[in-house]
Amino acid sequence: DADVTQTPRNRITKTGKRIMLECSQTKGHDRMYWYRQDPGLGLRLIYYSFDVKDINKGEISDGYSVSRQAQAKFSLSLESAIPNQTALYFCATSALGYGYTFGSGTRLTVV
């Protein structure tokens, strides 16, 4: 099994729908992150969490919310999806002194 698992792998949704992307990890890391990747823009941080009771906005948090349900789980929600949220979304984990481990990504298309 992968260390960092994202579900779903692919999703097509309609404008205005609520959608949740889920991430779970077995690495025991306390830090979790959500990034989105767009062509030509690289990876941009949406939200991050350093432990279960800690949630922080990244550089592009508008239109997104997160929930850290447990140390191993960190979900990303789009309350009302819009087409410019079409992107590849990555969850990542880390621990102090260790590098990031990424999930395989969720390809989201908003039509």
Added chain:
Amino acid sequence: RKEVEQDPGPFNVPEGATVAFNCTYSNSASQSFFWYRQDCRKEPKLLMSVYSSGNEDGRFTAQLNRASQYISLLIRDSKLSDSATYLCVVLLFGNEKLTFGTGTRLTIIP
């Protein structure tokens, strides 16, 4: 100005050649530096960390120039399997969030 800047490429290089990528970062408080590799439609994976004294891992050599705020990656004897996008990544002092460059796309030509 972007925090981390890279030449997006693409670099099309014949197999066996040597190729070098450069990256500049804007924040002098940057503490740690990395190169990640990302294959098409896949997640980024750590290629190597970059140390002040420079470091080598097989065919890959990374160097850091703090005075010029410049990082480089050299790939010798390039292989077809080296085709990927290479991401320059920086960690600020006191901050556990990585900042990514937009990546340099490399294609090795047979």
